[in-house]
Amino acid sequence: MKLRLSVLWCDRSGRFWPLKALVLAAVLAPGIWLAARWSLFGLGARPLNTAIHFVGLWGLRLLLISLAVTPARGIFGLVKLVQLRRMLGLAAAAYIGAHFVLYCLDQQFQAVHIAQEILRRHYLTIGFITLTGLAALAATSTDAMLRRLRRNWKRLHRLVYPLAVLGLVHAFMQAKLDVSQPAILAGLFSWEMLYRALPKRLQASPWALFLLVPLAALATAIEEAGWYGLAKHVPWQRVLEANVMVRTLGLRPAGWVGVATLAIALLATLRHFSRRFRPPAPSASAPVVVGG
Amino acid sequence: MLIRIARGWEIPESKATPEAFVLGRRRTLGIGLGSALATFLPKMGHTQQMVSRSHRYDPGRPITPAQIVTTYNNFYEFGSDKDIWETAQGLPMHPWVIRIEGLVSKPRTIAMEDLLKQVSLEERVYRHRCVEAWAMTVPWTGFPLASLIRLAQPLSSARYVAFQSLVDAKYMPGVAEPFFPWPYIEGLTIEEANNELAFIATGLYGKPLPPQNGGPIRLVVPWKYGFKSAKSLVKITFTDRQPHTFWETVSPQEYGFWANVNPEVSHPRWSQATERLLGSDERVPTQIYNGYGEWVASLYPNKKDKRLFM
Ligand code: HEM
Numbered sequence: 001m002k003l004r005l006s007v008l009w010c011d012r013s014g015r016f017w018p019l020k021a022l023v024l025a026a027v028l029a030p031g032i033w034l035a036a037r038w039s040l041f042g043l044g045a046r047p048l049n050t051a052i053h054f055v056g057l058w059g060l061r062l063l064l065i066s067l068a069v070t071p072a073r074g075i076f077g078l079v080k081l082v083q084l085r086r087m088l089g090l091a092a093a094a095y096i097g098a099h100f101v102l103y104c105l106d107q108q109f110q111a112v113h114i115a116q117e118i119l120r121r122h123y124l125t126i127g128f129i130t131l132t133g134l135a136a137l138a139a140t141s142t143d144a145m146l147r148r149l150r151r152n153w154k155r156l157h158r159l160v161y162p163l164a165v166l167g168l169v170h171a172f173m174q175a176k177l178d179v180s181q182p183a184i185l186a187g188l189f190s191w192e193m194l195y196r197a198l199p200k201r202l203q204a205s206p207w208a209l210f211l212l213v214p215l216a217a218l219a220t221a222i223e224e225a226g227w228y229g230l231a232k233h234v235p236w237q238r239v240l241e242a243n244v245m246v247r248t249l250g251l252r253p254a255g256w257v258g259v260a261t262l263a264i265a266l267l268a269t270l271r272h273f274s275r276r277f278r279p280p281a282p283s284a285s286a287p288v289v290v291g292g
Numbered sequence: 293m294l295i296r297i298a299r300g301w302e303i304p305e306s307k308a309t310p311e312a313f314v315l316g317r318r319r320t321l322g323i324g325l326g327s328a329l330a331t332f333l334p335k336m337g338h339t340q341q342m343v344s345r346s347h348r349y350d351p352g353r354p355i356t357p358a359q360i361v362t363t364y365n366n367f368y369e370f371g372s373d374k375d376i377w378e379t380a381q382g383l384p385m386h387p388w389v390i391r392i393e394g395l396v397s398k399p400r401t402i403a404m405e406d407l408l409k410q411v412s413l414e415e416r417v418y419r420h421r422c423v424e425a426w427a428m429t430v431p432w433t434g435f436p437l438a439s440l441i442r443l444a445q446p447l448s449s450a451r452y453v454a455f456q457s458l459v460d461a462k463y464m465p466g467v468a469e470p471f472f473p474w475p476y477i478e479g480l481t482i483e484e485a486n487n488e489l490a491f492i493a494t495g496l497y498g499k500p501l502p503p504q505n506g507g508p509i510r511l512v513v514p515w516k517y518g519f520k521s522a523k524s525l526v527k528i529t530f531t532d533r534q535p536h537t538f539w540e541t542v543s544p545q546e547y548g549f550w551a552n553v554n555p556e557v558s559h560p561r562w563s564q565a566t567e568r569l570l571g572s573d574e575r576v577p578t579q580i581y582n583g584y585g586e587w588v589a590s591l592y593p594n595k596k597d598k599r600l601f602m
Contacts (some may be wrong), residue, residue, distance in 0.1 A: 045364035045374075045570040046426055106568075108575060113563075123559050174561070176424070177472075177542060178372035230472065232543050237473035248461075248468050 008139040023084050025092035030058045053190075057181065059095030062088055063134075064189055067164060071195045074203040075268045083196050086141055089160070093138040095166075100131055104112055121202035130166040133159055164189060166190060172227055178254050179227050187220025187257030194219070206272050209265035217258035224253050304385060333390075343433055345415040349514075350487070352583075353569070354492040355417060356428035358497040360571040365504045367523060369464040369476065371456065376466075377504040383463045383524070385500065385508040394529035395450035404508055408494065410443055411435035415498075420528035421553050421582045423517035432512055433495030438486045440528070444450065444460070446482070453485045454478070455511050455522040472542065477521035479535035479549065481591075489514055489587050492525075515584040517551040547602070552592065553582040554601035 006014070009021035012031045037043065043050040066088035073081045107114050137157055139145075146153050168189060172184035190234055194212050195203065202208040221243050229236030243254050251259065363377050370376035395397035405418065413435055420426045441453070457476040459467050467474045483491060491512040494501050501507035508522025513520050518540050529535075539547035546560055555565045555578035567578045581588050592600050 045360045045428075046568060049426075049568075117563060120558070121431055125563060176372075177368070180372075222444070234471050234542055 002263055008087070011080065017083075020084060023087060027062060027088065030054070031095070045151045049101055052102045052106065055095045055102065056099040056171070059092050059099055060164075060171055060185055062092035062095060063160075063164055064185055064192070065165060066092055066190050067160065069194060071203075075209065075264065076271060077204065082208070090138055090141060092159050093134045096131055096134055098235070100127075123170050126173070127170040130163050130170060133163040134164075137163070138210035161193075172231070176231065179224060183224040183227070183253035184256050187216055187253055188260065190219035190223070191216035191257065191261050203269070206265055206269040208259075209268050213258055213265055216261045217254045220257040221252075229271045239277075295388060302314075303575070306590060341403070343413045343415055343495075345431070347416065349414050349418060349584075351415050351417045351419050351429045353419060353429045355431060356569070357571050361428055361430055362502055362505060363569060366424075367466075367504055368464045368472070369459065369474070369524075370504070371466050376548060377502075380502070380504040383458075383460070383503040383507075385503065388508050389394050389508065391527040392529075394454075394531050395447040395525070396530050397445040397447065404494075407440075407443075407509075413441045413494075415495075418489075418491070418512060418514040419520055420512075420521075421567060421578065422516060423519055423547065423551065423559060425559075425562055425564060425567050425578075426570055427578075428570040430509065431497055432491060432493040433498065433501075434491050434512070435491035436488060437490035437511065438488065441482075441490055443476070444530065446530040449532050451482055451532050452530070452534055453480050453482060454527075454529040454535035455480075455525055457506075458524040458526045473538060475526075475538075476522060476538045477535055478520055478537050479509065479521075482530075483591055484513070484588075487588055487591065489584055502570065515536055515581040515588045517547075517553060519547065520551050526557055539556065541597035548599055550600045550602070552588075552601050553578060554580050556580075557598055557601035559602070 008024050009016060011017040011020065030087060034043075034051060038047065038051065066085055069081055069088065070084040073079060104114055107117070118212055140149065140153065149156060168182060171185065172179050175182060191212060191227050194215055198212075207270045211253060221240055225236040225239040228234035228239045242249055243252050246255065305551050322323070337557065364374050365376055365380075366374065367376050367380065370379045386404075390404070390405040391399075391401050413433055415431055415433045417429060417431045419427060420430050446453075446544045455478045458464070459475040461468050467471075480490065491514075492509060493512045494509050496502065496505055502523065506521070506525075509525050511521045511525065534549060537549055539548075540549055553564070558564055564578055566575045568575050579585075589595075594600070
């Protein structure tokens with residue numbers, strides 16, 4: 001097997017694909033930014049902890065972005081987007097692998113101690129299970145593996161959904177008190193799951209997407225308030241109430257998820273109407289070669 | 293005529309010496325340096341009351357650079373990240389008054405300046421151990437909490453002292469979140485509060501205590517996890533009941549009332565066996581009572597009780 005670097009920016013037919021090059025640059029950017037800041041200015045008082053948080057968060061974000069490929073394909077009718085999924089998933093796995101290595105570095109690579117910690121601290125146990133799962137998916141992400149595993153490949157790779165849930169749980173559990181970041185990510189994940197639950201014929205409908213906005217925001221609010229109520233001794237009713245105090249508190253996680261999913265619905269609407277009112281171009285209905 | 297009173301922060305060292313010099317030399321800071329640096333004083337050109345460094349509590353570690361101590365802070369009233377120091381700069385430090393009430397012979401409100409006239413200031417370098425398994429070594433200026441208690445004249449029925457931090461949504465975005473139990477409350481038993489280590493700080497590195505570090509006035513109890521040392525104090529209440537503290541209220545399974553440092557009792561989410569020294573690559577073993585057992589171990593005869601350490 002020959003490994004060609006050009007797969008990083010070319011599509012299946014081997015032609016340069018600007019979007020893919022852009023996505024490559026985007027997934028590398030957080031890592032480069034961190035490395036540059038770390039080496040030039042340092043990362044402050046507790047550099048390793050700062051780095052652990054930074055790459056953990058980006059790993060989880062990329063994982064959720066990789067899960068957004070399927071909805072994006074449906075909404076924007078861009079079948080080719082699926083070719084980006086592997087890169088996004090592998091990038092997520094790489095960041096999370098780095099997250100673990102940084103943790104080991106912070107614990108001075110004391111293997112016995114690290115193993116004990118993973119067994120003792122529930123959030124680390126969950127993180128470790130997630131990491132192992134993601135490593136298995138990364139290892140089986142090649143074309144050769146896809147061919148070898150056939151129908152089992154799809155079954156195996158559906159594990160990414162429960163793994164994302166575990167990653168989110170880990171992110172909630174590690175927080176000292178403030179779970180705004182995990183709550184936003186959990187809200188976006190909820191939107192992705194709600195989208196998957198839509199009947200196929202509604203998945204490209206702007207109206208359905210507008211319906212998902214309040215549902216996703218509500219899911220976020222419930223997840224956030226539920227966490228404070230169940231895991232912490234913080235009155236969940238008041239957490240819920242805080243969502244409407246936009247004047248004093250600004251947008252809370254449910255608000256942000258609302259804004260983000262509304263933007264998706266608006267984009268879909270725009271696309272819907274621009275296609276409707278434009279005379280069909282001859283190439284618009286040409287079949288698109290499916291790849292990935 | 294302007295009568296110059298000693299502010300709560302004036303010490304010889306950093307005033308007399310460019311900070312870089314102090315910090316560059318920090319590994320050699322120790323006994324005798326205070327007096328060595330005091331010889332620089334006349335060059336300063338204005339008179340200030342000398343505050344001497346107490347060497348009874350030699351930290352046995354280099355002092356953490358001021359730049360780190362003043363930019364890495366847990367102060368949830370300003371926000372839940374560590375980099376709240378810029379937000380905190382908006383908090384006005386003058387005028388500042390403290391209310392003393394509860395089981396005292398005469399409840400009263402006292403202004404910072406008046407309080408400082410009635411105590412004698414000293415500098416102490418303490419190890420500071422955060423519950424999050426990091427530590428720093430900090431030169432505080434201030435006075436023993438015991439002298440404040442003497443001024444307050446508690447009744448004999450007082451068994452606890454509760455410390456309350458400022459809540460002002462105008463300057464503190466964190467307190468706008470209505471679901472946390474503001475104000476921040478911390479507490480000690482009277483015996484703990486009268487221990488000679490318990491300290492009220494009004495200065496840091498020879499300068500006024502900045503808001504992010506709990507300015508203008510805070511508690512420092514070095515044998516307990518950092519969250520016990522309440523910041524920006526506005527009220528001190530003497531009571532006969534154990535105060536409901538902030539962290540104990542929001543997460544009782546993780547943070548208790550006692551919170552004495554102990555390497556053998558883990559936090560539910562991490563080991564407390566070692567601590568990362570801020571601003572260095574070092575991780576060092578944590579000591580019971582943060583190494584202050586000599587002074588405080590006798591406060592806790594039943595060392596087996598795990599609750600004393602969380
Ligand atoms: C053995 C595996 C893992 C270990 C040892 C580990 C360790 C940690 C540690 C130590 C923290 C910071 C906790 C603190 O400062 O108190 C953290 C936070 C985090 N981790 Fe992990 N983790 C692991 C796996 C994962 C996985 C698989 C994911 C994602 C899928 C993940 C995502 C995160 C996120 C999002 C945060 C929070 C970042 C933030 O909000 O600032 N981690 N992890």
